[in-house]
Amino acid sequence: MMENSSSLLGAAVLGLGRMGATHVEAAKASPFIRRVIGYEPSAETAAERGRELGIATTSNLDEILGDPALQLIYIASPNETHCDLTVQALRAGKAVLCEKPMGTSLTEAQRMLQTQRETDGFLQIGFELRYSRIYRKVKEWIDAGTIGRPLNSHCDYYCSEGHGRGSWRSNSPTSLIAEKLCHYLDLVRWWFGDEVVEVYALAAPNAVGYFRHADNHQICCRYRGGAISSLTFFMHTAQTFHGDPLQDMLAQQCDDGHRLTYLIYGAGGAIETDVFRRRARRWEFIEAADKLHSHLVETVTYPPEEDLLWIHNTHGQNIAVAQGVAQGKRPFPAADDSYESMRLVFAAELSEREHRLVQLSELP
Ligand SMILES: NC(=O)c1ccc[n+]([C@@H]2O[C@H](COP(=O)([O-])OP(=O)(O)OC[C@H]3O[C@@H](n4cnc5c(N)ncnc54)[C@H](O)[C@@H]3O)[C@@H](O)[C@H]2O)c1
Incomplete structure (x- = not known):
């Protein structure tokens, strides 16, 4: 137009x-x-x-x-x-x-x-994952009630060290919770439509020696409505892809430890996103007389040329x-919505520094 x-x-x-x-x-x-x-x-x-x-x-x-x-x-x-x-x-x-x-x-x-x-x-x-199709699909499925009320989400994120020795990112004291994981914490707030009330975060000693900040984190959150989420991040996966144009980079990385997945569960079903397999799936749970039955009801895939639209739009x-x-x-998102995600980011940093559970109400 x-x-x-x-x-x-x-x-x-x-x-x-x-x-x-x-x-x-x-x-x-x-x-x-x-x-x-x-x-x-x-x-x-x-x-x-x-x-x-x-x-x-x-x-x-x-x-x-x-x-x-x-x-x-x-x-x-x-x-x-x-x-x-x-x-x-x-x-x-x-x-x-x-x-x-x-x-x-x-x-x-x-x-x-x-x-x-x-x-x-x-x-x-720039919380651009809210514009990325794979994550919008999750929002659409949750809002349509396909899994019932979301109760539990887990994100696994294992990636290569792409920042490089001596870059501003490696030298920056800004944590990777703020620099990178803010996206992945923001997504769950958006999907759940709820605010985090408490967070606990841990980091192991670094694998990347030249970072001025931690290269790995585990972050657990509880939401006001009772749902919980966790995120595991590690930035030191060795890259085995060497640029062969005949090979699919993501397919190769699936088998060398790279991973970026979410699993989101409600009483009525589950959703999985898998960036390295270019796929989102959802299951419905049906309560039968004997036990709970699970049915895979929808799988969404996309071609490599659409990667950016789906995962980094x-x-x-x-x-x-x-x-x-x-x-x-x-x-969209509004500035105060993004501020809430940053409160969560800085609460997670505080938790990690002070080795304790942090209530979001402690922060302004
Ligand atoms: N949304 C995303 O997925 C995403 C992805 C990558 C980067 N980013 C963000 O984008 C920003 C830039 O990252 P990048 O990868 O392009 O870094 P970069 O190092 O490639 O580029 C940064 C540029 O800013 C310039 N610069 C330095 N000081 C400046 C100043 N005071 N005013 C204006 N420009 C200045 C540098 O000279 C450099 O050219 C970062 O904040 C990063 O977190 C977001």
């Missing part, structure tokens, strides 16, 4: 690394955006990335913040910069899609939310944000 050119947006992308490039691509593809400009703090990097991405760039942030023709800002810079950039952009009257995490501390997350409230601005945090999220801002809609 083409928009009237007077209602088209100008967009800026702050941080032109890997994720910044995805934001630029989505902005260019959006029928709601007429102009994209990029920002990098170093003039040299700005010029270089501008050439590579085919967009105008600047290393002067004020040029972006002071330009009324730029209404939408995508923030794709390192985590430590999210809070300040979001606050500046909201105060300058811009709509903001800021990559997760929503700040690197509860104080930063609060500052971001507070600024959104004071300005009544558009602030969306950043592109779809960005396109939706441009449309939403152009049409005056509110963000």
